[in-house]
Amino acid sequence: MxxxxxxxxxxxxxxxxxxxxxxxxxxxxxxxxxxxxxxxxxxxxxxxxxSCISLREKILRNLYVDGLSAHSGRDNPYALISDQFYWSRIYRDVVRFIQRYLICQTPKG
Known part of the structure; x- marks a missing residue:
């Protein structure tokens, strides 16, 4: 990546x-x-x-949004990210990112 x-x-x-x-x-x-x-x-x-929060966001976006693990729940993206990267509260950040992403993708109607 x-x-x-x-x-x-x-x-x-x-x-x-x-x-x-x-x-x-x-x-x-x-x-x-x-x-x-x-x-x-x-x-x-x-x-x-x-270390950098904006870089963490880029990593999450790259792995989740750009297709490697989109729509596969939160455990698989966490496994993919935590196999390669480390930061404190990584699981929490993955869960929050996915929740935000799913809310943004929900049709407003």
Missing amino acids: EIIGFEELKNLYATDEDFHTIWAKCATKVPCSDYHVQQGYLFKGNKLCI
């Missing part, structure tokens, strides 16, 4: 509410449990950590 602005993610970890503390440890090579830095990106295990 290619997302415009993805390169900017590298610059956001240091000031991100969710990741700034772990980023500071990992960036200085201090052991940080499940986390590690690879090519300037923060990973939890093999999942890319996503």
Whole structure:
């Protein structure tokens, strides 16, 4: 999946509410449990950590709206996203995104 602005993610970890503390440890090579830095990106295990809310929205839109998992309920999109990405409250964000999307797609009549 290619997302415009993805390169900017590298610059956001240091000031991100969710990741700034772990980023500071990992960036200085201090052991940080499940986390590690690879090519300037923060990973939890093999999942890319996503700090920017607008980038999270783009990922959700890309996977759900653009067809990979549209209309397959909320568990499948969650599995697809959480296999590749990590952020706090990811399940909640997937559920809310799908609810908003379904409301927007409901015919007004």
